[in-house]
Amino acid sequence: MYQPALTGSGVFTPQQTITNDELVVAFNAYADLWNEENAGAIASGACEAMAQSSSDFIVSASGIEQRFVMDKEGVLDPKRMFPRLAARTDDAPGIMAEMGLDAARQALAQAGRSGEEIDCVICAASNHERAYPAIAIEIQKLLGAGGFAFDMNVACSSATFGIQAAADMVRSGSVRRALVICPEICSAHLEWRDRDCHFIFGDVATAVVVERAEDAQGAHFLVKGTRCATEFSNNIRNNNGFLRRTRDQMEDRRDMQFMQNGRKVFKEVLPMVSAHIAGHMDEAGWSAADLKRLWLHQANKTMNDFIGKKVLGRVPEPGEQPNILQDYANTSSAGSIIAFAKHSDDMAPGDRGVICSFGARYSVGSVLVERA
Numbered sequence: 001m002y003q004p005a006l007t008g009s010g011v012f013t014p015q016q017t018i019t020n021d022e023l024v025v026a027f028n029a030y031a032d033l034w035n036e037e038n039a040g041a042i043a044s045g046a047c048e049a050m051a052q053s054s055s056d057f058i059v060s061a062s063g064i065e066q067r068f069v070m071d072k073e074g075v076l077d078p079k080r081m082f083p084r085l086a087a088r089t090d091d092a093p094g095i096m097a098e099m100g101l102d103a104a105r106q107a108l109a110q111a112g113r114s115g116e117e118i119d120c121v122i123c124a125a126s127n128h129e130r131a132y133p134a135i136a137i138e139i140q141k142l143l144g145a146g147g148f149a150f151d152m153n154v155a156c157s158s159a160t161f162g163i164q165a166a167a168d169m170v171r172s173g174s175v176r177r178a179l180v181i182c183p184e185i186c187s188a189h190l191e192w193r194d195r196d197c198h199f200i201f202g203d204v205a206t207a208v209v210v211e212r213a214e215d216a217q218g219a220h221f222l223v224k225g226t227r228c229a230t231e232f233s234n235n236i237r238n239n240n241g242f243l244r245r246t247r248d249q250m251e252d253r254r255d256m257q258f259m260q261n262g263r264k265v266f267k268e269v270l271p272m273v274s275a276h277i278a279g280h281m282d283e284a285g286w287s288a289a290d291l292k293r294l295w296l297h298q299a300n301k302t303m304n305d306f307i308g309k310k311v312l313g314r315v316p317e318p319g320e321q322p323n324i325l326q327d328y329a330n331t332s333s334a335g336s337i338i339a340f341a342k343h344s345d346d347m348a349p350g351d352r353g354v355i356c357s358f359g360a361r362y363s364v365g366s367v368l369v370e371r372a
């Protein structure tokens with residue numbers, strides 16, 4: 001058995017941002033248009049007027065201040081409220097592959113490795129731009145990697161489930177060096193016209209290199225344990241599959257985008273995640289006092305504050321549980337890896353931390369790491 005390690009991480013950040021204020025101006029213009037178009041029905045009581053959104057609500061309910069997106073103009077057009085991402089020809093690199101490739105190259109550079117040295121690519125994401133060929137295989141080809149590649153989807157938990165799969169393969173010796181890549185174009189499966197959730201998501205891609213600790217070229221984190229759990233729930237759901245009509249048929253698309261019962265998610269996921277991390281640490285003989293850092297899924301600040309307090313048994317000190325959601329919003333599977341990539345350099349040998357992602361299905365995955 002080999003000791004798996006995380007030896008590199010990378011984040012691709014889109015160039016365009018949308019602030020809460022910009023988003024709210026667009027949403028409110030859309031709501032005004034909708035109310036004008038439906039003035040008769042509203043006056044007769046057949047339907048209610050659409051209420052305005054507010055930046056203050058967004059910050060206080062979620063902690064989100066802005067998000068990065070692949071196309072700002074389409075999202076902020078009140079007559080469209082959806083990104084304009086041009087379809088590519090079959091022989092051009094796909095958009096997810098391109099984003100993933102950028103993150104992968106950064107992760108490889110940090111690990112001191114080249115694409116040819118990779119023998120497994122996992123594209124772990126909430127939504128994939130096509131059914132097949134796998135985006136992971138496209139990235140494998142673009143990198144010049146060998147071995148094999150596959151796509152997987154465990155919604156927001158995809159990164160940690162992917163790391164568990166890669167770490168298990170490295171541990172057993174079936175692969176030598178793997179890349180787990182999470183390209184997330186959340187802007188294309190968010191309903192920007194729904195006031196309850198229009199502010200939640202952003203776009204990004206992350207990547208991590210998982211290889212034998214004995215092969216590491218520089219500073220790295222030993223993977224001391226991984227643990228995944230799922231439990232069926234309909235409180236977060238997206239029906240956009242091949243049995244449904246395509247989302248181009250705009251009049252009937254609501255259930256083919258992200259939908260959630262946010263209050264229930266809050267209530268049900270928090271105890272599940274806190275107990276999951278506590279159980280995993282207990283199994284590994286780790287106590288809260290051993291923990292230097294928590295890199296949590298980035299959906300909601302209040303949620304993360306609660307989990308941090310529950311796991312550590314006290315309010316986390318600044319920097320112990322870094323949030324990136326104020327800048328990136330919820331980026332689904334990529335959130336905990338952005339936090340890890342941007343807030344782990346200062347860890348000293350022997351320092352321990354937990355990467356934890358959670359979300360739809362429900363699902364929760366944790367990775368216990370120790371700086372070597």
Ligand code: COA
Pocket residue numbers: 052053054057058061062156195196197236260261262263265266299300303330332358359360
């Ligand atoms: N602007 C202004 N007001 C808004 C609003 C908006 N955009 N959206 C909702 N409101 C209002 C509602 O109308 C409601 O008003 P009322 O009290 O007068 O009825 C009030 O704000 C509370 O709305 P609610 O939807 O219950 O807010 P919330 O406090 O639960 O926060 C979420 C909403 C989505 C931020 C929160 O539930 C959450 O983050 N849940 C977990 C989400 C999660 O982790 N999902 C995983 C995804 S991978």
